[in-house]
Every structure is written in C-alpha cells, then in structure tokens.
Amino acid sequence: MFNKNIPGSSPAGHQSAPHVLIVDDEPDIIELLELTLARMGMQVISTMNTQDARTLLQSRPFQLCLTDMQLPDGTGIDLVQYISRHCAGLPVAVITAYGTAENAVAALKAGAFDYLTKPVSLKQLRALVKSALSLPPIRTEALPEKNTGNQRTLLGESEPMRELRLTIEKLSRSQAAVYISGESGSGKELAARMIHERSARRDLPFVPVNCGAIPENLMESEFFGYKKGAFTGADKDHDGFFLAANGGTLFLDEVADLPLAMQVKLLRVIQEKQVRRLGDTQEKNIDVRIISATHKKLGECVENGQFRQDLYYRLNVIELDMPALRQMREDIPLIASSILTKICRDTNRPLCRLDQGALDTLTGYDFPGNVRELENILERTLALCSAEKIGKNELQLKPREMHQTPDSIPATAGPELPLQDYLDRLEKESIVKALEQTRYNRTAAAKLLGITVRSMRYRMDRLGLDLKKPFR
Numbered sequence: 001m002f003n004k005n006i007p008g009s010s011p012a013g014h015q016s017a018p019h020v021l022i023v024d025d026e027p028d029i030i031e032l033l034e035l036t037l038a039r040m041g042m043q044v045i046s047t048m049n050t051q052d053a054r055t056l057l058q059s060r061p062f063q064l065c066l067t068d069m070q071l072p073d074g075t076g077i078d079l080v081q082y083i084s085r086h087c088a089g090l091p092v093a094v095i096t097a098y099g100t101a102e103n104a105v106a107a108l109k110a111g112a113f114d115y116l117t118k119p120v121s122l123k124q125l126r127a128l129v130k131s132a133l134s135l136p137p138i139r140t141e142a143l144p145e146k147n148t149g150n151q152r153t154l155l156g157e158s159e160p161m162r163e164l165r166l167t168i169e170k171l172s173r174s175q176a177a178v179y180i181s182g183e184s185g186s187g188k189e190l191a192a193r194m195i196h197e198r199s200a201r202r203d204l205p206f207v208p209v210n211c212g213a214i215p216e217n218l219m220e221s222e223f224f225g226y227k228k229g230a231f232t233g234a235d236k237d238h239d240g241f242f243l244a245a246n247g248g249t250l251f252l253d254e255v256a257d258l259p260l261a262m263q264v265k266l267l268r269v270i271q272e273k274q275v276r277r278l279g280d281t282q283e284k285n286i287d288v289r290i291i292s293a294t295h296k297k298l299g300e301c302v303e304n305g306q307f308r309q310d311l312y313y314r315l316n317v318i319e320l321d322m323p324a325l326r327q328m329r330e331d332i333p334l335i336a337s338s339i340l341t342k343i344c345r346d347t348n349r350p351l352c353r354l355d356q357g358a359l360d361t362l363t364g365y366d367f368p369g370n371v372r373e374l375e376n377i378l379e380r381t382l383a384l385c386s387a388e389k390i391g392k393n394e395l396q397l398k399p400r401e402m403h404q405t406p407d408s409i410p411a412t413a414g415p416e417l418p419l420q421d422y423l424d425r426l427e428k429e430s431i432v433k434a435l436e437q438t439r440y441n442r443t444a445a446a447k448l449l450g451i452t453v454r455s456m457r458y459r460m461d462r463l464g465l466d467l468k469k470p471f472r
C-alpha cells in the first residue's frame, strides 16, 4: 500500500484534501493516477488487490475509489458491489481495457459512478474526479417528498413510489445511460429531470428532446448542429442538441420514434463521444449523459426490427420503470391535493379541496393518461367550479364531455352556434379524443389526426386547450 500527497492546493469546496483509493496492479498506472490526483490536491492511497482495498475501506472514509477491472484476487465489479453494499454514497469508477464495452456496462449496472478506458486520458480522469467529488451527499432513506421551490419531485408514499425515488437517488450518483419506460403521463420526464437535478451535472443544461416531433429531414441538423453556410438557410452557426447539452444531460423522449438511419448516427456519436456539425471539418468532444424514454415497449421494437439492438444496448444500461397511476391508487389523494394547491396558487384563488365522494371517484378511476390526465381533470374542474369543496359531480368524470365523438354532437349544434364556434368545437372534440385514444401522447395524437405536431400545438393554443405539458 502506498500513500502519496504532493503539496498542492485542496480542491474548492473541501476543507481537507479528499481521500482517493486507487486499486490497480500495474505500477505504471498507479504512478500516473497518483501523480495526477496529488496535483489536484487529493490525498491518494493505493493498493494492488481487492482484499487490501476492502480492509482500507473499512478502516477510514474515502471520497472516491478508482479501480482496475482485472485484479489478482477478483474484479473491479466485485469491488463496486462491495462498495454499493457497505459504503453507501462513495463514488467508484472502474478502469477498463479498450474495446471492452461489456465490462463498462456491467460495472455501471453494478452501481459504478463511471468508467475510464485505457489508455487513461488525463483530461477525462480530471473531469471524472471533479464530477465525482461534486456529488451532493447521499440520502439513504426514502424521505417523504414535497415539491420545493423550482425543484419538482415525484409525489407519492406508496411502496412503488418510495422505491422509485430511492432508485432515482442512486442513479443520480452515476453517469450511466438510463432508459425510462412507462405509460404516457406517468412522470418519465419528471424522473429524468430529478436524476439530472440531483447529479453532479446539475449546474449544466438538461436538454429535453421529443424525438417524435422532429421532421426527419431536420434531424441531423437539430441533433448535431451546423456551420454557417452548410446549406441554404444556414445563416449562422448552430449548436445541435448534443452540444447544447454538453456537460449536462440529454433527455431523448419518445426515442422509439427515431428513424433507423438516425439511430445509426446517434449510436456513433454516443460511442465516440464526438460530434461533427454539418459543414464542419472538425469533430468536437462531448460529455453528455443520455436519458431516454418512450411509452412504447422498446424491447418489442427491437424484436420487430424498428429499433437497433446495438443502440438499445447503449441506451438501456439501467432501466427505470414508471408505475401507472392505477398501480398506486393510494397516492391519488395526495397527488390530487398537491395539484389542486398548485392550480389555486397559480390562479390566485382560495384553496379548495375534494370531498370524500370526489376522492372515491378519483381513486376508483383507471387514468389511462396517468398523472397528466389527473392534472387535466382537476384543471378543467376548477375552471368550471368556483366552490371551495369539490364534489364527485364537479369532476364530470362520467359521462365526460371529453368522451363525446364529433358524431355524438347533436345535429342541432350547428345551427345553434355561429359557424366558427361550431367548427372550433368539432376541432376541439377531435383533438381531445385523439389525445385520449393515445393516452395523452401528443406526438401519437397528431399522427392519428394526420397533422404535424407543430400544427397540433398551434391548434391547441388557438382553441385554448391547455394540456399541461409544453411541446418541444
């Protein structure tokens, strides 16, 4: 075992030098890591096997562990697992041989913070160390969550929701790609934001992208950017989503909607961590964490050839499955009351609440559109009712105006209304119906109606249909 501390300044934010444990059996690599870290102001302790590493970990606190994958008495993954079990909150990164992506993925799945590939790039090493040391302290209990300030959180005290929040807490302490599955409106984007906001990347951008809403011919320029003059109309340089998210998190929503040709290009950028803007001769290095989501079953899309297996493998290092609202009915009153409070606050009206009948109706309802549908129901209820106590009837869940098809509008509706109002009403009904049929997935609803997402957004704005989630 070696202990090295070259005099130097302590990194910002740490009163005493952070302690780093290096586990590697190659003296050259140990020396390189020790020198680099000591110059960054770290107190470094090195050992060559997992047994000594465990003894050291038991004997004193560390702020970071860097381990090689192949060790004389075990693997780096063994150590990652040991640390996950016994040293909660300690970030551990593994160093893997070039071309062994499977090892890196296995380490991330086991709970590693990140990985480095040999030959170790000092730039990447320094960036990794800085990120690892800037992680917020870990919370080990599933504390009841409240929406505080601008940081929104997934509400609910049911078992699935508490577990989910704990998993999010763990995932935010890793750089692994996360794939979030779950029905529309179940909180996939909110979960992605929570991971970002609790991570070492929290001060850098979170860039959400709705992959289904980008026209195919604009995909490359939107994702990778372009140089001025790259094509007609490119009158200035433009950073695509990857460069905009550099240092932060790129959230690929509705990822199953990416055309196959684009999937190949995306995979290349993710693997090489480099992006070249259209019309540019230079590649730019990027450091972006990818979180993806879709309401479709991505595994099935792979099986039927609509989604590339290699990209799926890259995106789905860790899967997070969002429970549907009907699987956590006990949380409906809490979530509904939080939504009501927010609407009342936003619209400057006195606080109102649901009576027992209304609560029973909501907890018995299946919510195909999940929390987004609950938000919409409550927003509509408050728009139509000024009472402070809301009853079952005010919810108008059954029969619902929204369930009317254009055919079910009485034939007399036309003559009774001015023509424009009548047409608006038909249009509104069609949009709401399409949204309901697609479980509030706006991209799919636009497809069903045969219009673009842009046109759908315009129409919804014009008709005053506020369905909460902004389009991107």
Ligand SMILES: Nc1ncnc2c1ncn2[C@@H]1O[C@H](COP(=O)(O)OP(=O)(O)OP(=O)(O)O)[C@@H](O)[C@H]1O
Pocket (backbone or CB within 6 Å): 152, 153, 154, 155, 156, 182, 183, 184, 185, 186, 187, 188, 189, 190, 191, 253, 294, 295, 335, 371, 372, 375, 440, 441, 442, 468, 469
């Ligand atoms: N458990 C929860 N607690 C509080 N709010 C929630 C919860 N789940 C979802 N929401 C809210 O519901 C709305 C829909 O959530 P979100 O946009 O994250 O869903 P989504 O799964 O990404 O939907 P889509 O599949 O259509 O993209 C948002 O306003 C979100 O804040």
